[in-house]
Amino acid sequence: MKKLINKPEDVVKEELEGMVLAYPSMVKVSLEPKFVYRADAPVQGKVALISGGGSGHEPMHGGFVGKGMLDAACTGEVFTSPTPDQMLEAAKKVNGGAGILYIVKNYTGDVMNFEMAADLARSEGMKVQNILIDDDVAVKDSLWTAGRRGVGTTVIAEKITGAGAEKRYDLTKVADLCRRVNANGRSMGLALTSCTVPAAGKPTFELGDDEIEMGIGIHGEPGRTRMKMKSADELTEMLALSIIEDGDYSRTVHEWDEKKGEWVDVTLVNKAFKAGDQVIAFVNGMGGTPAIELQIIYRKLHEVCEKKGLKIARNLIGSYITSLEMQGASITLVRADQEMLELWDAPVKTPGLRWGI
Amino acid sequence: MPASVGDVVRWLSKMIDVIHENKEYLTELDSAIGDADHGINMDRGFQAIAKKLPELGNMTDIGAILKACGMTLITTVGGASGPLYGTAFLQAGTALVGKQELEPADLLIAGEAALKGIVMRGKANLGDKTMVDALTPAMAALKEALAAGANAAEALEKASAAAETGMKGTIPVQARKGRASYLGERSIGHQDPGATSSFLLVRTMAEIADEVGF
Known part of the structure; x- marks a missing residue:
């Protein structure tokens, strides 16, 4: 393993230390427990947006903390969910009195930890x-698995929802907006190479020199198929059509019902794309992909x-939700x-992410 | 003889050792179908309990001791196993609040509360290839043995045997929960790491109960 790190166990801490030195006007960090938060937090009267997840996907989520996006991001170990104490402390730090929205990517660990954190914060x-x-x-x-994973739409949701919160939408409206972005978003990625978690020291999975994993997850989870390498045009078309031709998608998720005061099962449906739709198109690099290739994909x-x-209608091109040094790309x-x-x-x-300021 | 606070500390102490000894084994099982961190995460959590053990041993309320363990696991383990085992200890502790010693029947009360907590948090059903597959038959065996008049050590021995059978039963099954579920049929043929750590903890309870004559 060759990596520009000091010690595997210090990777997350030292990244946070670097961030606060680099962007003191935008973010502050807490090291015990670990989270990044807005330099001007708490913003009074604004719904506070908090996300988080395992590290290794930078700039997501810590890099999206600041005016117009997240109020705080909780950082777990590489590819490991953060814990409820981090999420609770982050909530206390950025609570501006208008409520907290936890934006959670659908992974078993993340979902459970954020649910516990929400229960603690409510208490x-x-x-x-x-x-x-x-x-x-x-x-x-989705019936036989933990459901679809949270990937590229997260970035779009954090941006749009963050702007809504900045406009002082109330908690219900901010939550509805976030759910709406998710209900309209679809993604798929592919990997040309594996990636190595620093603490593990060896690649998460093996791929032959001429093989790719189509449908890769952002932690190296297996996708739909392992196949021979093809041209950028052929692979892009496969990703794009998988997204565009995906049918209506229905699943049941856990959400908190404020009136009932309990967690309830809610059935959500994502409608398939149809001709005439206007979209935000996001071409994302997985960490080890040169920018030149992302333009070819776009x-x-x-x-x-x-x-x-x-x-x-809009586009975003760059490496925003990564898997360490993995070569590959995703489309949202x-x-x-x-x-x-x-x-x-x-x-x-x-x-x-910076514009308009 | 009822189990004392000292016996509970012995249980915890042995659990800490067993998880540490099996750190690599659990991680290896997890690398086949998950994300290769189960042993690492569990060991981090139980080592955190180890640090608090002297303080816990000075407490008199067994329920409070178990709740403190639950909070420690929740804040140190991460992943899915942190909330699941953390909730299990929290619920077991809540069921035993105020108890300064345990009767055999208390094991069942705590165990059933723990299992209920795990199912509530993880929403797994029997046969989904999770820790529930080891713990559900274990609790059923515990209940049956106690009803038949067994002492705690005997009943826990039955529970341990049932957990082991349940754990092995996860091998031919396709995962439906957690990260292993994304493998689909490729998860078949591998033993579930969560069911394995659950079996190890139940077996440890049985061993210590036998040693202390509970």
Whole structure:
């Protein structure tokens, strides 16, 4: 294993120490327990957005903390969910009195830890909602699995929801907005190479020199198929069509019912894309992919969308939700209405995403 | 003879050792179908309990001791096993609040509360290839043995045997929960790491109960 690290056990701590030195006007960090939070927190009267997850996906989530996006991000060990004490302390630190929204990627550990954190925060008098992101179409069978994984739509949801909170939407409206972004988002990725978790010291999975994993998860989870390498155009078309031609997707998730005061099962449906939809198109690098290749992917994605009647209203191209040094890419399409586009365009100033300021 | 606070500390102490000894084994099982961290995470949590053990041994309320263990696991383990085992200890502790010593029947009360907590948190059913597959038959065996008049050590021995059978029963099964579920049919043929750690903990309870004559 060759990595620019000091000691595997210090990777997360030293990353946070670097961040606060690099962006003191945007973020502060807590090391015990670990989380990144807005330099001007708490923002009074604003719903506080908190996300988090295992490390190794940078700039997500810590890099998205700042004005117009997240109020705090809880960082777990590499590819391991953070714990409820981090999420609770982060909530106390950024609580501006208007409630807390936990944005949670759909992984068993993350879901359970954020549910426990929400219960703890409520017991301390805070209003809390948890919204899941589950957009990875590579997972076909939701009845026999833990459901679709949360991937690229997370970035879009954090940006749009963050802008809504900045406009002082109340907690219900912010939660509805986040759920709506997720209900309109779909993603799929592929890997050309594996990645190595620092503490493990060896690659998470093996891939032959001429093989790719189609439908890879962001922790190296297996996808739909392992196949021979193909051209960028062919692979882009496979990803894009898997997303665009994915049918309606229904599943049951746990959400907190404020009126009943308990967790309830809610059935959510993502409607399939159809000609005439306008979308935000996001081409994401997995960490080890050169920017030049992402543009080649975008070129083909644009063509496929046009052919299918989807209008790309906005785009985002770059490595924003990564898997350490993995070579590969993912595509996310989010159907966007006018309000979502306006919120997308709203100013944002974070270490990882900045415009309009 | 009822179990004392000292016996509970012995249980915890042995659990800490057993998890540490099996750290690599559990991680290896997890690397086949999960994300290769179960042993590492469990050991981090039980080592954190080890640090608190002297303090816990000075407490008189067994329920409070178990609740403190639960909170420690929740805040140190991470992943899915942190909330699941943490909830199990919290619920067991809540069921035993105020008890300064335990009768055999208390094992069942605590064990059933723990299992209920795990099912509530993880929403797993029997046969999903999870820790529930080891713990559900274990609790059934414990209940049956106690009803038939067995002492705690005998009943826990039956529970341990049932947990082991349940654990082995996860091998031919396809995972439906957690990260292993994404493997689909490729998860068949591997023993579930969570069911394995659950069996190890039940077996430890049986061994210590026998040693202390509970």
